[in-house]
Amino acid sequence: MNVHQHPGELLTAYLDGELTPGEAGQVEAHVDRCDACRAELDGLAAARRLVRDLPPVPAPPGFTDGLIAARRRWTRRGGGLALAAAAVALFAGVALADPPGGSDPRQGDRPLSLTGDTPRLEVPSGRPPTADGSTAPTGSPAPSAGAPTTATSAPAPGAPPAEPSATTPTTTPAGPGRDTGSDEASDPVSVGDRIDEIATSLLELIGG
């Protein structure tokens, strides 16, 4: 560009320090004599600064710790195979319960709670667990007989077949947390529910 051309996108690159000194000098010279471009530069600078000044958004209390704890728990139990089965079940369940084109990612007021009846947790559809050799249950001895079959019919994969615990995500009532849709609010109970589901998917990879 020369000094007489409106810089356009170069204004943005100028703000980001992505111009050579020569280019930057030309932008400055132009802006000094062009009110419209100066105004445009100010607007771009304001938008840039506002985004950069946005505060951090920490994870809800217990979210990260819950993921870590769940991962430790599952790892200690050596539940990889059961998890693989659960992941298969989850994948199947999601495929059935979540038809293409489902939810709008912009939907801002959904509750945090995820309960077993409608698993929304998305196992990436491009790579089902069985495509991963390390988690394929085919031909491997199951830790408890019939586990994959029963897991497939379970509405939520949070309970490994080898785990007799009475408190699994599937037993969590659907009521609490369903109607508290405040976007900034974090219901610890709901987060806990989600952590268990999320952990199941997360641990898909640990089985190997």
Added chain:
Amino acid sequence: MNVRRLSRRRGGGAPPAGTPSWEEVARHHGDFVYTVAYRLTGNHHDAQDLVQEVLLRVQRGLATFRPGSIQAWLGRITTNAFLDDWRRRRRRPVVSLPDDPDLVVPSAPSVDEAIAARALPDDVAGALAALPPDYRATVVLCDVVGLRYEEISDELGVPVGTVRSRLHRGRALLRAALPDAPRRPGRDAARSGTRRTGGGE
């Protein structure tokens, strides 16, 4: 630090020195990932799903992690996971606004200092969340994660010129979406430096 190394890596070969464990990543950078995820998705529910997907990818990616800025690495993973998910949900490619070289930032001259002073984070976050996803991803990579154009270009697989264009339009849309304020001269925008010296605040 009492952190157990729990990640079991696949494939042969030890990870490079300095490679964090999965748990270290989750514990020390979980909030950063969450912030990026929240800025990309605009709500906690989708942010949590995205964080979960990112941690899956971290598990896989640690084996190939090369020491460097772990936050930049996590920011890339998060943004790519976001875009992958968005494309999958929509079952069609990301739609960009037309790359019109003549597009001019809506000119509401020099009210920007006042806007910057008055805009609430929620307004800004809302305006950000309303951007087209590929613009939003580019803005987040630049202004939240702090990557250079070249790095964003590599990460998104688009030319540097496209990165610049998306940032320009994204910021113009953000500026246009924010409420107006009394006119006030502002010249300090023209204080930024040149290559490798600007960009910071």
